[in-house]
Amino acid sequence: MATAFAKVESAVHQHDQLSHAGLLERAFTFAFRGLVYAQIWEDPVVDMEALAITPDCHIVTIASGGCNVLSYLTADPAAITAVDLNTAHVAYNRLKLAAVRRLPDHVALYRFFGEADQKGNVAAYRKWVRPQLDDTTRRYWEGRDLIGRRRIGGFTKNIYKRGLLGGFIGTAHLLAKLYKVDLAEVLEAGSVAEQRRIFETRLAPIFDKKFVRWLIDQPASLFGLGIPPAQYDALASDDPDGIRAVLKGRLEKLACDFDVRDNYFAQQAFGRRYARAENASVPPYLQEENYRAVVDRIDRVEMLHANFGDHLASLPGASRDRYVLLDAQDWMTDAQLTGLWAEMTRTAKPGARVLFRTAAERTLLPGRVPDAILDCWEYRAGESREFTARDRSSIYGGVHLYVLKG
Structure with a gap:
């Protein structure tokens, strides 16, 4: 650790x-020492289209909350190696893998991760999941968090309200209530047009409040979004009017660009849970029609407590097909970026794809990774803009796709 x-x-x-x-x-x-993301905030539908997964693909991805790792199974890859440095995320993913393997049916799986607030989930954990866990993972979930709550109890009280991002969203709801605004109003809209009306008349004015303006100007206020201090200025530079305009624009996209009934990211942001409705929007791994495929392919997933670059360094050359970096490069120095891309270039098969996101709009690689490495890859600028526009999570400035030449 x-x-x-x-x-x-x-x-x-x-x-x-x-x-x-x-x-x-x-x-x-x-x-970032504890659980950060109970749900990953990258759209797996966009991911799978960008990655163009084929049955012979071996994917290497950062695990985070694990939703996309499991959702990629619906595209039928040969193997997925998920890595993460965060011990809480490793434990969370190992819990998910064991739950998919051992919970008796889709109803039980959905109750555990879709509803995530039922008292029976602890009993299901003890009967079905616990016996499949390694000692380290079991100790994590049966241990207590910083305020004394048993971590496994999170699945009886809505696990999505926990973690750093869950706390950030909760704080945003409390802040809105100070101005007599209920963010869940967006979810009551009957159309995208009505969503926009609610945003413009109810949500947007909050950004003009004096205290909110001051708060947004503090870099620490965005830690819950996974934005490190080094990227705060880069994010602010995306709009001439600064960070407040950037955040307002991201929220506008989330509230207005997609029907909230078909966007589980909006459901989590504005309602703090997945919708309780028939055929509710949820990650692909939780959709009933995908249940059998996910269960049958679950043994294709390997979960490692490891650094992405270090893992690649242990692999033979030309051995991997797809790489998913999430937004981890936003944290990296030039030397770390260079080392990472050198290893991806070495281990990539012809036609390999790299997908990542950035808090700011532009790809961060030119000028930071040597041309000798980047010239091996084709940046799909047009496709990247399209994927960015379609990413329902709406919190990232850019979704970027690189494809190995040759």
Whole structure:
């Protein structure tokens, strides 16, 4: 654990620890020690189209909350290696793998991860899931969090309200209520046009409040979105009017660009849970029509507590097909980016694809990774813009696709 956390620190800590910037960086890494994402915030539908997964593909991906790892199984890849430095995310993914393997049916799986607030989930854990867990994962879930709650109890009280992002969303709801706005109003809209009306008349004015303006100007306020201090300025540069305009634009996309009934990211942001409705929008791995495929293919997933680049360094050349970096590169130094891309170039098969997201709009690689490495890859700029526009989570500035030449 110490080694893994040191790697996170080395990526984020770029200033003296006693400087203002250094203190922010250390606060950020401390915040990321526990569970960050109970649900991953990258759209797997967009991912799977961009990755063009085929039955012979071996995918290497950062695990995060695990929703996309399991959802990729619906595309029938040969294998998925999921890696993560965060011990809580490793435990969460191992719990998910065991639950898919052992829970008796789709109803039980959906109750556990779709509803995630039923008292019977603890009994299901004890009967079906616990016997399949390694000792480290079992100790994590049966242990207590910083305020004394048993972690497995989160599945009886809505696990999606927990974690760093869950806390950020909860704080946003409380802040809105100070101004007599219920963010869940968006979910009551009967059309996309009505969603826009609610956004423009109810949500957008909050960004003009004096306290909200001050709060957004504090880099630490965005830790819950996974934005490290080094990327705060880059994010603010996406709009001439600064960070407030950027965040307002991202929220506008989430509230207005997609029908909220078909967007489980909006359901989580504005309602703090998946909708309780027949055929509700949920990640592909939780959809009933995909249940059998996910269960039958679950043994194709390998979960590692490891650094992405270190894992690639252990592999033979030309052995992997797809790479999913989420937004991890936003944390990295130029040297770390160069090392990572050197390993992906070495291990990539012809036609391999790399998919990642950035908090800011532009791809961050030119000028930071040597041309000798980047010239091996084709940046699909037009497709990347299209995928960005269609990403229902709406919190990222850019979705970027690179394809190995030759």
